[in-house]
Amino acid sequence: MTPFKRLNSTTVVLTERNIDTDQIVPARFLTTTNRRGLGQAAFADWRFDKHGQVREDCPLNARQAETSEVLVAGENFGCGSSREHAVWALLQFGFRVVISSRIADIFRANALRNGLLAIEVDADTHAWLLDNPGAGVTVDVVQARLRLPDGRDIEFELDPFARTCLIEGVDALGYLLGQEQAIAGFEQGAREAA
Amino acid sequence: MSQTLFDKLWNAHIVRPETPDAPALIYVDLHLIHEVTSPQAFTELAERGLKVRRPDRTVATMDHSTPTWPADLQGQRRYASEQAWEQVRTLLDNCDEHGITVHDWDSPNRGIVHVMGPELGLSRPGMTIVCGDSHTSTHGAFGALAFGIGTSEVGHVLATQCLLQRKPGKMRVTVDGRLGAGVSAKDLVLHVIGRIGVDAGTGHVIEFAGSAIRALDMEGRMTVCNMAIEAGARAGLIAPDQTTVDWLRGRAHCPQGEDFEQAASQWLQLKTDPGAHFDREFRFDAEEVAPTITYGTHPGMVVGVDQAVPASIDAAGRRAMDYMQVTPGQSLLGRKVDVVFVGSCTNARLGDLRAAAEIMRGRQVADGVRMLVVPGSEQVRKAAEAEGLDQVFLAAGAQWREPGCSMCIAMNGDQVGPGQTAVSTSNRNFEGRQGPGSRTFLASPATAAACAVKGCITDPRHIDGPPEVRIHFPAPRQMEARQ
Numbered sequence: 001m002t003p004f005k006r007l008n009s010t011t012v013v014l015t016e017r018n019i020d021t022d023q024i025v026p027a028r029f030l031t032t033t034n035r036r037g038l039g040q041a042a043f044a045d046w047r048f049d050k051h052g053q054v055r056e057d058c059p060l061n062a063r064q065a066e067t068s069e070v071l072v073a074g075e076n077f078g079c080g081s082s083r084e085h086a087v088w089a090l091l092q093f094g095f096r097v098v099i100s101s102r103i104a105d106i107f108r109a110n111a112l113r114n115g116l117l118a119i120e121v122d123a124d125t126h127a128w129l130l131d132n133p134g135a136g137v138t139v140d141v142v143q144a145r146l147r148l149p150d151g152r153d154i155e156f157e158l159d160p161f162a163r164t165c166l167i168e169g170v171d172a173l174g175y176l177l178g179q180e181q182a183i184a185g186f187e188q189g190a191r192e193a194a
Numbered sequence: 195m196s197q198t199l200f201d202k203l204w205n206a207h208i209v210r211p212e213t214p215d216a217p218a219l220i221y222v223d224l225h226l227i228h229e230v231t232s233p234q235a236f237t238e239l240a241e242r243g244l245k246v247r248r249p250d251r252t253v254a255t256m257d258h259s260t261p262t263w264p265a266d267l268q269g270q271r272r273y274a275s276e277q278a279w280e281q282v283r284t285l286l287d288n289c290d291e292h293g294i295t296v297h298d299w300d301s302p303n304r305g306i307v308h309v310m311g312p313e314l315g316l317s318r319p320g321m322t323i324v325c326g327d328s329h330t331s332t333h334g335a336f337g338a339l340a341f342g343i344g345t346s347e348v349g350h351v352l353a354t355q356c357l358l359q360r361k362p363g364k365m366r367v368t369v370d371g372r373l374g375a376g377v378s379a380k381d382l383v384l385h386v387i388g389r390i391g392v393d394a395g396t397g398h399v400i401e402f403a404g405s406a407i408r409a410l411d412m413e414g415r416m417t418v419c420n421m422a423i424e425a426g427a428r429a430g431l432i433a434p435d436q437t438t439v440d441w442l443r444g445r446a447h448c449p450q451g452e453d454f455e456q457a458a459s460q461w462l463q464l465k466t467d468p469g470a471h472f473d474r475e476f477r478f479d480a481e482e483v484a485p486t487i488t489y490g491t492h493p494g495m496v497v498g499v500d501q502a503v504p505a506s507i508d509a510a511g512r513r514a515m516d517y518m519q520v521t522p523g524q525s526l527l528g529r530k531v532d533v534v535f536v537g538s539c540t541n542a543r544l545g546d547l548r549a550a551a552e553i554m555r556g557r558q559v560a561d562g563v564r565m566l567v568v569p570g571s572e573q574v575r576k577a578a579e580a581e582g583l584d585q586v587f588l589a590a591g592a593q594w595r596e597p598g599c600s601m602c603i604a605m606n607g608d609q610v611g612p613g614q615t616a617v618s619t620s621n622r623n624f625e626g627r628q629g630p631g632s633r634t635f636l637a638s639p640a641t642a643a644a645c646a647v648k649g650c651i652t653d654p655r656h657i658d659g660p661p662e663v664r665i666h667f668p669a670p671r672q673m674e675a676r677q
Contacts, residue, residue, distance in 0.1 A: 027627075028605055076393040082231070177354060
């Protein structure tokens with residue numbers, strides 16, 4: 001993973017609530033056995049009509065979306081299926097941050113495991129972001145702060161462990177492998193108790 | 195201090211307690227894997243030169259990408275694509291390389307992962323169970339802590355048998371009273387999700403309690419816990435009781451004989467202490483639950499099948515109703531149906547098939563309706579065939595398929611066509627879930643079967659015409675929320 005400390009970007013806004021991972025990556029793209037080539041699958045049925053034509057009214061197809069790294073979405077983003085393909089697809093599409101007022105548990109865990117920062121913000125901030133697509137925001141991972149163009153500077157919750165992984169660009173598996181002694185000890189204890 | 199069932203399960207699996215700087219290290223007793231969410235995890239292991247730490251705690255099945263058509267005379271299966279076949283082959287190769295038991299085409303136990311695990315007695319009270327599949331919450335019906343994970347975490351468990359987790363919050367949904375005739379566990383859980391919302395459980399583990407939950411058989415309990423994720427919950431849980439013990443006795447992977455009785459007496463201790471604290475609580479009365487159906491594009495948009503859908507809606511509701519071609523304020527009864535699907539990890543167990551068959555017996559699938567009945571596992575298929583349920587469905591004009599996820603996730607070629615209306619016993623009615631442009635109405639097996647027979651959305655209690663006396667359901671009581 002690439003270390004992620006801070007970024008400035010305009011936002012792309014999807015106002016819909018309860019955007020599920022079937023919308024983010026439809027199941028027909030899940031027969032892959034690797035993590036590649038999913039950028040095209042991101043929101044495929046929102047970005048393209050049934051004839052494969054680009055939907056001009058989809059915010060993800062706007063020119064600005066090509067350079068935007070921040071996706072703002074309606075409440076309860078990423079609900080439904082546990083498919084990590086949803087996170088891979090968003091990263092490959094070009095996003096590094098997702099902001100909503102509520103983010104589903106499994107999606108959030110998957111996001112942080114891959115260096116996609118999923119941020120929950122309060123209702124006022126969320127409403128402002130939904131109303132101002134294309135706003136230029138600053139996301140500071142080190143300070144866990146989101147800065148809006150009107151000067152608001154909002155602290156967001158970020159698990160210290162996930163923050164370290166993001167800043168250093170490392171994943172959790174290395175840390176887990178370092179716990180071998182504790183794991184073996186637990187297994188030994190469980191066997192003795194049985 | 196009084197503890198909840200979830201506290202007890204959590205505490206018993208802490209390898210390292212959580213600190214401000216690091217989440218808890220939680221031990222996983224059983225890791226179930228399947229072809230869709232595991233290949234990239236095995237690649238990760240290979241790239242780092244790692245082995246599967248506990249192949250003996252890992253069990254694989256193939257269910258999502260697998261065709262449900264029987265093999266042809268040459269033994270060939272009709273995969274939806276080369277890639278789907280490749281994915282299944284990759285699973286078989288990975289299991290072979292790492293010494294993992296896999297229930298493949300030759301296994302008499304192959305099935306949807308959340309049907310197969312319990313059936314084999316792999317899922318037992320007191321365990322931690324994970325799988326790269328959100329409906330892993332199903333196994334919570336046995337008083338196990340069971341939840342879905344992503345592929346990175348599948349890799350973590352393969353490599354270390356552990357997960358890094360912050361402890362979720364605690365929520366309880368109590369349902370007292372008795373379900374009415376023709377009302378099932380599926381109706382109950384749809385009703386609950388409709389009231390509490392699709393994100394009420396986010397960040398929480400839900401314990402289901404109350405006399406209506408205790409009255410459910412294990413299949414019904416699995417249906418309820420299966421749908422806990424549709425309320426956003428990390429997991430669903432039901433305390434083990436004699437129903438649990440009786441269901442598990444004699445299952446292949448359960449202890450046998452005296453060992454079983456000893457285990458069972460421990461399982462029966464697993465329950466929430468009186469006075470234990472929950473962060474959120476909801477209460478419902480089972481008598482208020484009608485046969486319930488969804489009308490929108492998430493499982494919280496529900497209505498009693500004989501009631502009108504809401505008249506006043508917000509923008510999200512409008513978008514959903516536009517997509518579904520549902521008119522605000524109107525009843526769904528009589529809405530033409532193109533496809534009926536009885537299957538999935540929610541409702542493809544023997545009791546579900548019996549409920550559907552009871553409606554189908556001596557009746558025909560209506561003209562213009564395609565009905566698929568897909569048993570949840572080989573064991574379910576054989577048991578259903580032994581009592582002639584397959585013949586009931588076939589005689590009615592339905593298709594009787596081989597086990598798999600099939601049309602629930604629609605990635606194996608079993609699909610609902612664009613613009614078509616499907617009544618499904620599965621768990622998700624998201625836009626395009628059952629195929630691009632598909633419109634899904636979620637319901638119980640009995641309701642789905644009634645819709646197949648009538649060719650339109652139908653109240654299963656009134657399949658032979660309108661009732662002489664309308665059953666009246668009182669207005670829903672305001673739910674009590676104790677914070």
